[in-house]
Amino acid sequence: MLSREEQIAALERPLDVLVIGGGITGAGVALDAATRGYRVGLVEQADFASGTSSRSTKLIHGGIRYLARGQLKLVGEALRERARLLRLAPHLVRPQPFLIPLYDGLTRPFGVHVPAFLQPAVPWGVRAVLWMYDRLARMPALHHRRLTAEDAASLVPALSTDGLRAAFLFHDARTDDVRLTLSVLAVARRFGAATANYALARSFAYAQGRVAGARVEDGLTGRTVDVRARHVVNATGVWAERAASMDGPPQFRIRPSKGVHLVLQGEVLPAETAVLIPQTDDGRLAFLVPWSGRVILGTTDDSYDGQIDAPAATEADVAFLLRQANRVLRQAVEAADVLGVYAGLRPLVEAGSRSSADLPREHAVVESPRGLVSIVGGKLTSYRKMAEDTVDVLARRDGERRPCRTATLPLADAEGLDAARKALAREGLPRKVQQHLLAAYGAAAADVLAIANGDAALRAPLAEELPVLAAEVVYACRHEMALTLADMMFLRTRLSILCEDAGQAAAARVADLMSAGRGWDGAEKLRQRAAWEAVVDRERTALRSLQRTTAL
Numbered sequence: 001m002l003s004r005e006e007q008i009a010a011l012e013r014p015l016d017v018l019v020i021g022g023g024i025t026g027a028g029v030a031l032d033a034a035t036r037g038y039r040v041g042l043v044e045q046a047d048f049a050s051g052t053s054s055r056s057t058k059l060i061h062g063g064i065r066y067l068a069r070g071q072l073k074l075v076g077e078a079l080r081e082r083a084r085l086l087r088l089a090p091h092l093v094r095p096q097p098f099l100i101p102l103y104d105g106l107t108r109p110f111g112v113h114v115p116a117f118l119q120p121a122v123p124w125g126v127r128a129v130l131w132m133y134d135r136l137a138r139m140p141a142l143h144h145r146r147l148t149a150e151d152a153a154s155l156v157p158a159l160s161t162d163g164l165r166a167a168f169l170f171h172d173a174r175t176d177d178v179r180l181t182l183s184v185l186a187v188a189r190r191f192g193a194a195t196a197n198y199a200l201a202r203s204f205a206y207a208q209g210r211v212a213g214a215r216v217e218d219g220l221t222g223r224t225v226d227v228r229a230r231h232v233v234n235a236t237g238v239w240a241e242r243a244a245s246m247d248g249p250p251q252f253r254i255r256p257s258k259g260v261h262l263v264l265q266g267e268v269l270p271a272e273t274a275v276l277i278p279q280t281d282d283g284r285l286a287f288l289v290p291w292s293g294r295v296i297l298g299t300t301d302d303s304y305d306g307q308i309d310a311p312a313a314t315e316a317d318v319a320f321l322l323r324q325a326n327r328v329l330r331q332a333v334e335a336a337d338v339l340g341v342y343a344g345l346r347p348l349v350e351a352g353s354r355s356s357a358d359l360p361r362e363h364a365v366v367e368s369p370r371g372l373v374s375i376v377g378g379k380l381t382s383y384r385k386m387a388e389d390t391v392d393v394l395a396r397r398d399g400e401r402r403p404c405r406t407a408t409l410p411l412a413d414a415e416g417l418d419a420a421r422k423a424l425a426r427e428g429l430p431r432k433v434q435q436h437l438l439a440a441y442g443a444a445a446a447d448v449l450a451i452a453n454g455d456a457a458l459r460a461p462l463a464e465e466l467p468v469l470a471a472e473v474v475y476a477c478r479h480e481m482a483l484t485l486a487d488m489m490f491l492r493t494r495l496s497i498l499c500e501d502a503g504q505a506a507a508a509r510v511a512d513l514m515s516a517g518r519g520w521d522g523a524e525k526l527r528q529r530a531a532w533e534a535v536v537d538r539e540r541t542a543l544r545s546l547q548r549t550t551a552l
């Protein structure tokens with residue numbers, strides 16, 4: 001892989017397509033355009049996937065809630081994408097069984113109001129929705145089934161069976177959103193795309209009245225880079241309106257919706273079956289999903305008008321989520337049980353005055369009068385289709401037939417998984433470390449281990465109970481452009497959201513490993529540490545405060 005400096009130098013050569021935004025949408029557009037033979041560059045103002053694309057529920061799903069509301073087209077498309085990703089990235093996107101417990105007294109399951117006289121029929125209604133989900137998904141191995149209360153309780157021992165009337169098992173898929181984004185970017189680079197993080201698009205450049213590039217600031221050196229491109233794509237998610245307004249009044253409005261997740265101990269769901277909480281206090285649904293040895297509980301969905309650069313959970317968000325989990329758990333969880341928290345913003349597209357939970361999750365490609373192409377809305381699951389629709393617009397503009405190739409293109413290191421699995425087994429690593437490395441890096445897991453080269457310290461986990469190895473820090477610096485301690489802790493290793501101490505115990509070791517890789521001196525190491533601690537404080541203030549209050 002080219003170094004970051006070389007990537008930036010490549011951006012200075014005339015491009016066909018410049019993508020602004022290095023979340024999953026921008027990564028998808030860069031990959032799609034590069035595989036159609038375009039010369040592509042991508043700039044990201046912070047770290048790759050640092051925006052919404054690291055803050056999702058990690059589901060690759062059709063969206064059962066939208067089906068219950070009759071949005072067949074949206075769900076069908078997402079399920080087709082789910083099937084593709086299960087095939088094209090089997091290490092990163094895996095089937096996820098979900099239990100749906102239905103208790104007495106549900107008045108708004110899946111957000112659908114059910115009058116009292118119809119409440120006895122709720123299980124039939126849910127069954128009909130799941131039947132339709134299976135039909136749209138066309139994957140018989142993943143069809144739903146009804147469970148007895150005993151089966152449900154033995155599948156998820158933590159489940160409360162008080163008032164449990166019926167239960168269903170169905171399947172979706174789960175992923176690691178950051179690794180998915182990095183994987184898509186890695187393939188884009190293999191097809192020649194130049195990608196730079198910490199590269200902020202500050203303004204657009206014009207030629208004959210049309211958008212023809214951007215002035216980009218290199219966040220590491222402060223240098224200005226003028227990038228020339230025949231097409232410029234705005235894939236900046238929740239920032240899309242701000243970015244489009246550099247070109248004039250935008251043709252769309254983004255209505256950010258905040259979603260908070262809590263991280264709980266893995267013991268809450270020991271059997272790897274997720275739980276769908278079919279009704280929340282605000283008439284939506286929520287999830288408990290096993291992830292990275294922990295359980296993710298989410299999410300809220302609230303209109304947001306604060307700072308889009310730094311969303312954070314409030315005490316009310318944390319308390320709300322705990323209440324929803326306790327609707328279905330035998331043993332109540334409380335603030336003291338929460339290990340971590342993260343908040344993200346959904347880039348929903350304005351549609352009248354509906355509440356954010358009711359706004360459609362569809363995407364739209366919007367062209368400005370001067371030719372800026374913005375891709376807005378959508379979700380993680382549909383990134384590939386969003387990219388296809390965007391690059392189709394560019395190809396049409398060029399009057400060329402450049403068919404999309406990504407529907408059958410495996411993601412990075414998705415081939416050779418069996419050999420990688422066998423090689424990992426020979427290394428004598430604990431099983432959960434093997435599983436983690438294979439899921440995160442696919443066939444490149446061997447390259448991560450090769451970094452350790454027999455060095456036991458590099459093969460050691462960074463935090464007790466978690467399978468993340470020290471060698472991964474070195475790999476991320478060498479091969480994946482990881483630049484800051486905060487990014488390493490929050491995005492690349494996730495220690496700051498998965499560990500109760502936000503990764504404090506591992507931070508010095510991670511900083512040492514990064515110093516060696518990035519050539520930091522003592523002063524820079526201190527600066528990096530302070531910057532990381534500031535992010536921890538911002539993201540955990542509400543959680544800590546609630547934990548203190550409830551401990552009194």
Ligand SMILES: Cc1cc2nc3c(=O)[nH]c(=O)nc-3n(C[C@H](O)[C@H](O)[C@H](O)COP(=O)(O)OP(=O)(O)OC[C@H]3O[C@@H](n4cnc5c(N)ncnc54)[C@H](O)[C@@H]3O)c2cc1C
Binds near residue numbers: 053377379381
């Ligand atoms: C709480 C929550 C849960 C979700 N759960 C799921 C789920 O389980 N499944 C699912 O399918 N979807 C889910 N989603 C939706 C999904 O996460 C998002 O739709 C998706 O991640 C958006 O990706 P994006 O690339 O469009 O935006 P982002 O990931 O935010 O990327 C935009 C990028 O643009 C960069 N940028 C902005 N301005 C500039 C500039 N001027 N120059 C350079 N770079 C710039 C930003 O730094 C950012 O990294 C969830 C969303 C939320 C909030």
